[in-house]
Amino acid sequence: MDRREEEFLAAYDPRAYDPVAVAIDVVALTIRDGALNVLLVQRGAPPQEGMWALPGGFVKNTRDETGAVRPEGLDEAAARELAEETGVRADALERVHLEQLAAYGAPGRDPRMRVVSVAYLAFAPEMPEPRAGSDAADAVWTPVGSLGLTGTGAQRPGTTRRLAFDHSVILTDGLERARSKLEYTALATTFCAPEFTIPELRAVYETVWGEELHAGNFHRKVLSVPGFVESTGTTSERGGRRGGPRARLYRPGDARLLHPALLRPSREEEIR
Amino acid sequence: MDRREEEFLAAYDPRAYDPVAVAIDVVALTIRDGALNVLLVQRGAPPQEGMWALPGGFVKNTRDETGAVRPEGLDEAAARELAEETGVRADALERVHLEQLAAYGAPGRDPRMRVVSVAYLAFAPEMPEPRAGSDAADAVWTPVGSLGLTGTGAQRPGTTRRLAFDHSVILTDGLERARSKLEYTALATTFCAPEFTIPELRAVYETVWGEELHAGNFHRKVLSVPGFVESTGTTSERGGRRGGPRARLYRPGDARLLHPALLRPSREEEIR
DNA sequence: TCAATAGTGTCTATTAGACAGTATTTT
DNA sequence: AAAATACTGTCTAATAGACACTATTGA
Missing domain, CATH: 1.10.10.10 (Winged helix-like DNA-binding domain superfamily/Winged helix DNA-binding domain)
Incomplete structure (x- = not known):
């Protein structure tokens, strides 16, 4: 790195730009009682408190073994969210397939601020009933058929578990990816x-x-x-x-x- | 939206979190003289000044027809970046296929701060030689074969145009996606x-x-x-x-x- | 005993790919 | 005239899918 680059970085102010947050959401699929289930958490805090959502959260800085602060990779964050929300330990996660699905960044998709969410898709073998994580009032495996999804990612009126934000779109995309992945x-x-x-x-x-x-x-x-x-x-x-x-x-x-x-x-x- | 949600949003401070930036990078492919070409820009400012990179930039707020500030969707930002860097007007972009490729967020991939980049893949018919956009010293269509890409996304030593950041990985992923998309x-x-x-x-x-x-x-x-x-x-x-x-x-x-x-x-x- | 199921055999239509052949164009 | 090329015909192997059949199990 040359002198000019060093000077540039020293003078750089990351807070000069409009604030954006990066979140991770996980579409975790498993099969229970012969039906395809997705892991949902009930939001325990605003916004959209009480609604159901895909497990996820903001990307954080974590501390490594030596206690040093270290930013988290996206894949790493997705694995952490999944472990936190399902209550499975890291070793049980080994048998889970986790891949990036897509990024979602439509303006206004989160009322708090500009949030770009990187969605992940997880395939899991039969797992224990999840325990609710920190921000969640509840966490359950839910048959996707009960969510009344239409082809376009909307939910049919009258569905009991309404999904927060644009999560029904993300779930719809995840399901199509899953169906397609089984083919090849x-x-x-x-x-x-x-x-x-x-x-x-x-x-x-x-x-x-x-x-x-x-x-x-x-x-x-x-x-x-x-x-x-x-x-x-x-x-x-x-x-x-x-x-x-x-x-x-x-x-x-x-x-x-x-x-x-x-x-x-x-x-x-x-x-x- | 209930009372509690309103209060929450009023008290919410988006700047309380670690700053993250969201960028867009575009892998724009075309065929020139019987070879597959990718659009590259030469960086005209630090960091990595002088190195070649995929066209892209940070997601911005734009003004709509009425002059109101409105945040930009990801697809929209990708189309804007591509138009800016190639010098083609929006109507010529109609014949360009643009789809989201993946998000890249490894810690340290940008020296300035935490940057999560959403990469897009573009397929274009033969296009005029690009003109350099605002931040770029130069913009050219480059045969991908000249970039010395290995299967893992690294560049072979001795390649003249070195790609900045992790752009050789993004390009490698984009090429594989393109090859696969032609199949089905x-x-x-x-x-x-x-x-x-x-x-x-x-x-x-x-x-x-x-x-x-x-x-x-x-x-x-x-x-x-x-x-x-x-x-x-x-x-x-x-x-x-x-x-x-x-x-x-x-x-x-x-x-x-x-x-x-x-x-x-x-x-x-x-x-x- | 009966119904359901695991696994195998067989037949047909579709497809991938090798190869050959003819007509048309450029050099 | 010679070489290259667009397109068509034909043959073989692989594959998808329908249907039938046997053997083994649970109720």
């Missing part, structure tokens, strides 16, 4: 236990996509994709709930992308 | 003139993907995807540069997504 990545396995059966994996696809799949063709297809799943050599304890043989158990394979992909059956409408 | 969307046509031939469209794919495609199979495949292109009934003025018949001219069709998709031939390596 192996991420469906992150919704499953460490060992799972092909029918369980199929249930993940059916739940996220919201449509039934042909059991026989799905089975053959999953096994034909190199690296998607890996046999454990064992079988499940029980057969299907209403009968049927015990299914073989599999582990996630080493493939990140699926080739060929598993495409959703009914996408004809949304092509144009 | 009809966006390749946004690199072309309003009327184009199938061989011209093939050149777009070959340039962005960096590999040669089979002319005959590509031709048949493009015509087989419903809504990808639409015949104009006319033919080009000239044949191929070194001989061959005149090609028929097409317009972009009404499809947004390609079904079936045009997949890159050589993705075997990156699957795991």
